[in-house]
Amino acid sequence: MGKIIVRGGRQLSGRVKADGAKNAVLPILAASILGQEGVSTIYEVPALDDVYTIIDVLSFIGVDIRFQDGIVTTNAAKIQRTEAPYDLVRKMRASFLVMGPLLAREGHARIALPGGCAIGSRPVDLHLKGFEAMGAKIHIGQGYIDAKVDGRLKGAKIYLDYASVGATENIIMAAVLAEGTTVIENAAQEPEIVDLANFLNSMGAKVRGAGTGTIRIDGVDQLTSTRHSVIPDRIEIGTYMVAAAITGGDILIENAITDHLKPVIAKLEEMGVMIEEEDEGLRVRASHPLKAIDIKTLPHPGFPTDMQSQMMALLLTAQGTSIITETVFENRFMHVEEFKRMNANIKIEGRTAIIEGNAKLVGTRVEATDLRAGAALVLAGLVSEGETEVTGLHHIDRGYVDLVGKLKSLGADIERIDEKENTTQELQPLWVK
Numbered sequence: 001m002g003k004i005i006v007r008g009g010r011q012l013s014g015r016v017k018a019d020g021a022k023n024a025v026l027p028i029l030a031a032s033i034l035g036q037e038g039v040s041t042i043y044e045v046p047a048l049d050d051v052y053t054i055i056d057v058l059s060f061i062g063v064d065i066r067f068q069d070g071i072v073t074t075n076a077a078k079i080q081r082t083e084a085p086y087d088l089v090r091k092m093r094a095s096f097l098v099m100g101p102l103l104a105r106e107g108h109a110r111i112a113l114p115g116g117c118a119i120g121s122r123p124v125d126l127h128l129k130g131f132e133a134m135g136a137k138i139h140i141g142q143g144y145i146d147a148k149v150d151g152r153l154k155g156a157k158i159y160l161d162y163a164s165v166g167a168t169e170n171i172i173m174a175a176v177l178a179e180g181t182t183v184i185e186n187a188a189q190e191p192e193i194v195d196l197a198n199f200l201n202s203m204g205a206k207v208r209g210a211g212t213g214t215i216r217i218d219g220v221d222q223l224t225s226t227r228h229s230v231i232p233d234r235i236e237i238g239t240y241m242v243a244a245a246i247t248g249g250d251i252l253i254e255n256a257i258t259d260h261l262k263p264v265i266a267k268l269e270e271m272g273v274m275i276e277e278e279d280e281g282l283r284v285r286a287s288h289p290l291k292a293i294d295i296k297t298l299p300h301p302g303f304p305t306d307m308q309s310q311m312m313a314l315l316l317t318a319q320g321t322s323i324i325t326e327t328v329f330e331n332r333f334m335h336v337e338e339f340k341r342m343n344a345n346i347k348i349e350g351r352t353a354i355i356e357g358n359a360k361l362v363g364t365r366v367e368a369t370d371l372r373a374g375a376a377l378v379l380a381g382l383v384s385e386g387e388t389e390v391t392g393l394h395h396i397d398r399g400y401v402d403l404v405g406k407l408k409s410l411g412a413d414i415e416r417i418d419e420k421e422n423t424t425q426e427l428q429p430l431w432v433k
């Protein structure tokens, strides 16, 4: 059981660089299954536990995949299995993203049902509806989803009842090798979908409209190897923006793509945070008090649910009462109880959290209940009196590369204590970290 210890009270300043986006690299690595020949090289790959998990899934399937120094090479010439077992899918729901590529390439996929998680029930019905529309036969039993198609998948017109990120990605990956044209209506518009489409197009796919609500995919017969750099992680960047704001600091984020961060920038500016695009990066400065605001999470270009808990930490320090409405996941307020242990005054009414500002946060032992909750507790620790001890680090390690090292380099009084028996290195013999 490792822990992060933060002692509050330091204003953060300096420069920081984000790693590659977790939510872009996972579908991109899944999509590498589609390359029938050659070796693909993917740059800016973050050394995250989720990346090691998808590497495990791909290795299990038979992809020759190596990861060193931020670079992954994949060779998917020989696929040996069309299955993703429960042990791997349970560790990370995004393992389900191999279903589309396997179905497209091999005509079969058997993937463990992902189950719910700490933020909601997270069904995959929209993914399956898309595959069925393209001619797949789906069978669910004994904890697995089995999808099969005779011959090739057929292009189809698919309307998503909800602009699901994962369903959009899985359907795009299934459609690139289908016979004919697929049109996805009410598609998710996240920047990570655009990155996936760029990756696929560089392999020879024909995906148009990614980043809008209508995506058109003309199926091709074959995809080849490619080279691609993953986009910077907008959620990691958003987290450092909040670190600057909450400590009244001054941070330059070297590789922020401002277009990806519009809703986060808008809401921080509404609070009074100063954000400027400079030649060397995005500069974020704040002096307190900041204003209380309301936030509603929505699919992109709305405010990202993955920034909700970090913003809640910030709103605790604002002047006045703020309201956060979480519309994307039905159970993404688990961090509220942990904030309360730090002296926060937050009330939950259904999908809404009412946050009283001017909180005098006090450090104590708290537990990360999910990845972003973990980051939010660390952020709260930066302005709490005394020592905050954050446990549940396996969540944080899924999505932040060296959170402690980066915050320390910005001046935070923070350290991480790992207990040996739980180190991820011991579980990961296949590659070099």
Ligand SMILES: CC(=O)N[C@H]1[C@@H](OP(=O)(O)OP(=O)(O)OC[C@H]2O[C@@H](n3ccc(=O)[nH]c3=O)[C@H](O)[C@@H]2O)O[C@H](CO)[C@@H](O)[C@@H]1O
Pocket (backbone or CB within 6 Å): 022, 023, 024, 026, 094, 120, 121, 122, 123, 124, 125, 126, 127, 128, 162, 163, 164, 165, 166, 167, 188, 299, 305, 306, 328, 329, 330
């Ligand atoms: C690896 C990855 O990219 N993860 C991101 C992805 O997750 P993920 O792709 O799982 O998120 P979705 O956009 O699919 O889910 C959004 C909502 O749609 C519901 N839903 C989804 C699929 C489906 O078939 N049926 C259904 O009802 C979900 O339960 C949830 O309530 O987008 C989320 C929303 O921006 C982010 O929080 C996650 O960080």
Ligand SMILES: C=C(OP(=O)(O)O)C(=O)O
Pocket (backbone or CB within 6 Å): 023, 093, 094, 119, 306, 371, 372, 399
């Ligand atoms: C919810 C998240 O990720 P995942 O979909 O992988 O659980 C996240 O990145 O905040």
